[in-house]
Amino acid sequence: MSDTAVTQPSSERVTIRDVARAAGVSVATVSKVINGRDGIAEATSARVLRVVSDLGYESSLVAASMRHRQTNHIGVLVAEFEPFALQLLRGVSSALQDTKYNILAYAGSVSAGSHTGWERRSLSRLGGTLIDGAIIVTPTVAQPASSIPTVAIDPHTGPAGLATVDTDNRGGARTATEHLIALGHRRIAHVRGRTDLESAQLRERGYREALEAAGLSCDPALVTDGGYRPAESTSAAEELLAAEQPPTAIFAANDLSALEVIRVAASRGLRVPEDLSVVGFDDIPESAASTPGLTTIRQPLLQMGAAAAHMLLDMLGGSEPEHTRLPAELIVRGSTAPPQEDS
Amino acid sequence: MSDTAVTQPSSERVTIRDVARAAGVSVATVSKVINGRDGIAEATSARVLRVVSDLGYESSLVAASMRHRQTNHIGVLVAEFEPFALQLLRGVSSALQDTKYNILAYAGSVSAGSHTGWERRSLSRLGGTLIDGAIIVTPTVAQPASSIPTVAIDPHTGPAGLATVDTDNRGGARTATEHLIALGHRRIAHVRGRTDLESAQLRERGYREALEAAGLSCDPALVTDGGYRPAESTSAAEELLAAEQPPTAIFAANDLSALEVIRVAASRGLRVPEDLSVVGFDDIPESAASTPGLTTIRQPLLQMGAAAAHMLLDMLGGSEPEHTRLPAELIVRGSTAPPQEDS
DNA sequence: TTGAAAGCGCTAACAC
DNA sequence: GTGTTAGCGCTTTCAA
Numbered sequence: 099m100s101d102t103a104v105t106q107p108s109s110e111r112v113t114i115r116d117v118a119r120a121a122g123v124s125v126a127t128v129s130k131v132i133n134g135r136d137g138i139a140e141a142t143s144a145r146v147l148r149v150v151s152d153l154g155y156e157s158s159l160v161a162a163s164m165r166h167r168q169t170n171h172i173g174v175l176v177a178e179f180e181p182f183a184l185q186l187l188r189g190v191s192s193a194l195q196d197t198k199y200n201i202l203a204y205a206g207s208v209s210a211g212s213h214t215g216w217e218r219r220s221l222s223r224l225g226g227t228l229i230d231g232a233i234i235v236t237p238t239v240a241q242p243a244s245s246i247p248t249v250a251i252d253p254h255t256g257p258a259g260l261a262t263v264d265t266d267n268r269g270g271a272r273t274a275t276e277h278l279i280a281l282g283h284r285r286i287a288h289v290r291g292r293t294d295l296e297s298a299q300l301r302e303r304g305y306r307e308a309l310e311a312a313g314l315s316c317d318p319a320l321v322t323d324g325g326y327r328p329a330e331s332t333s334a335a336e337e338l339l340a341a342e343q344p345p346t347a348i349f350a351a352n353d354l355s356a357l358e359v360i361r362v363a364a365s366r367g368l369r370v371p372e373d374l375s376v377v378g379f380d381d382i383p384e385s386a387a388s389t390p391g392l393t394t395i396r397q398p399l400l401q402m403g404a405a406a407a408h409m410l411l412d413m414l415g416g417s418e419p420e421h422t423r424l425p426a427e428l429i430v431r432g433s434t435a436p437p438q439e440d441s
Numbered sequence: 442m443s444d445t446a447v448t449q450p451s452s453e454r455v456t457i458r459d460v461a462r463a464a465g466v467s468v469a470t471v472s473k474v475i476n477g478r479d480g481i482a483e484a485t486s487a488r489v490l491r492v493v494s495d496l497g498y499e500s501s502l503v504a505a506s507m508r509h510r511q512t513n514h515i516g517v518l519v520a521e522f523e524p525f526a527l528q529l530l531r532g533v534s535s536a537l538q539d540t541k542y543n544i545l546a547y548a549g550s551v552s553a554g555s556h557t558g559w560e561r562r563s564l565s566r567l568g569g570t571l572i573d574g575a576i577i578v579t580p581t582v583a584q585p586a587s588s589i590p591t592v593a594i595d596p597h598t599g600p601a602g603l604a605t606v607d608t609d610n611r612g613g614a615r616t617a618t619e620h621l622i623a624l625g626h627r628r629i630a631h632v633r634g635r636t637d638l639e640s641a642q643l644r645e646r647g648y649r650e651a652l653e654a655a656g657l658s659c660d661p662a663l664v665t666d667g668g669y670r671p672a673e674s675t676s677a678a679e680e681l682l683a684a685e686q687p688p689t690a691i692f693a694a695n696d697l698s699a700l701e702v703i704r705v706a707a708s709r710g711l712r713v714p715e716d717l718s719v720v721g722f723d724d725i726p727e728s729a730a731s732t733p734g735l736t737t738i739r740q741p742l743l744q745m746g747a748a749a750a751h752m753l754l755d756m757l758g759g760s761e762p763e764h765t766r767l768p769a770e771l772i773v774r775g776s777t778a779p780p781q782e783d784s
Numbered sequence: 785t786t787g788a789a790a791g792c793g794c795t796a797a798c799a800c
Numbered sequence: 801g802t803g804t805t806a807g808c809g810c811t812t813t814c815a816a
Binding site: 190227 | 453454455497498499500501502503504506507521522523524527530531533534543544545546547548549561562565566567568569570571588725726727728729730731
């Protein structure tokens, strides 16, 4: 057995103690030099710095953050690294580019047992130590005030105590549905989002309002659950398209679902937009890249991320939590068209 | 002044001590219960668990990882959260979906003084404590073996000691250039990538080889530096297009640069592809979404991320470092066409 | 079955 | 100027 054992790479982690020993000073002195505290002889400082660079020493973020109350790190907490969250992350990142803050993006739900409440768990695990502030993306529960400044993007509840950034979900959904109605569609289905999120509820509401305003009734069989995720949208789409009276158009609660709807439609021999019109929500980069291009409601994701970052920076500076709502905009591409005459 | 002071949210971080006190046991006992160690009375365990959930306690990742040698966290270290890295992250994330590992994505260079060597710094700061293994994206220096298993995507050096995942950069670049040549272009420029990366060097090499194989000379004025970044590509593109004899086609070392070339061309009144053909490299989602669609060399980014994740998992299980090279593929879209006759 | 004590790597008072 | 000491929140011997 011993022959399969791989010897450890010789380079064990260099700690502050190694530096102290090599420089012939105490650990505390090394710490002071590293952190630029004054009251250190020029010569000592130089010597220590040399050893540091010789040994390639870097202080452990973990250890340092246990003592410090400041880490200069901001956490971006997501349920999953999917395109929506990733675009937000880009926005956050660019906004934080020339600040003193580093970004730690964290997907904490992966292996956790229960899915809901992941943001509270992640926040507890990282907050107060590793990160100075947090941006949480689509938290599932109304977040009780945490010990560190936090802003939520697309939160569970509407703007309440927590600082939030979101878009006009209801208006956007109305616009999407109205677009379909204007095209002449009458049987318009909806693939719902994650029903625990307010954004999904508002989008459904916008959908219903638009139908109602147009004097169309809302067939309950035309609303299914996609959970904002491709995997869950597959059956939602199949159910809709297999119905006796299938819809001529589908408004999906987000782009990932809409793209999946298109995939399912294609696999059933349906052409988009000739046989079925599809509208999404978000405008992730993938949507413009699909064939046909996806008609969707654009959320300014980069801006939203940046707005959240700036808000957090303000809060770190002592400001009160705020709420920012950005507009949503209809982007018409190739996935929508008037219905065929037989409908 | 005191009236501007915001009172801290009452919810201070709940520590293991709070739990211990509330449950009337020692800190050690709480720790054992939480970690499922045995040798704890059924009743005690239940009581502690109840307190834990009442108080909403979550152990601090930071503190726990200082004692544990296992954190079940994998670090994805990037220089910046841009589309290329983000797609890889998606791939890593999906591959790690049903494992016990959580993902910590880290952009460590943001505020660091010197740009190069960020991956070594980040690795030192996180490794050995916060994360069990790391995937580093486009490291700038040949990485000396670190204390934790590490795989590099698109490394500085070619496959050496370090585990690596990359694509056929040289072949892809040749293909890109050959595509342009086949279209009839003769003055073909190149916007280089980050010259400290092997991938950028290989792409330039592929470009030169293709020109040479076609019997075309390589005008040094036709090669400029874009550094893989939009900001740096602006002047590279301007320089090229302002030349007395501007090129009829440009092969940019990555999509971000290519997209910037298109933008600059448009701002100078040039039409793509009529007046200028542009080819990129990577195939990030944004490339298919641009107008016109960007002809590019596709790297299977999701697959690369997943491959890196699987390799790392193997290494965590004791395997030796390996090298995986994936193929690159030409994707023809609207940004390339035969040159106008006057060139 | 439980608790006391040591210590992970680091920083911050406080001595010397 | 520099070292000693205590302790951040947690896990882990080891003794009770």
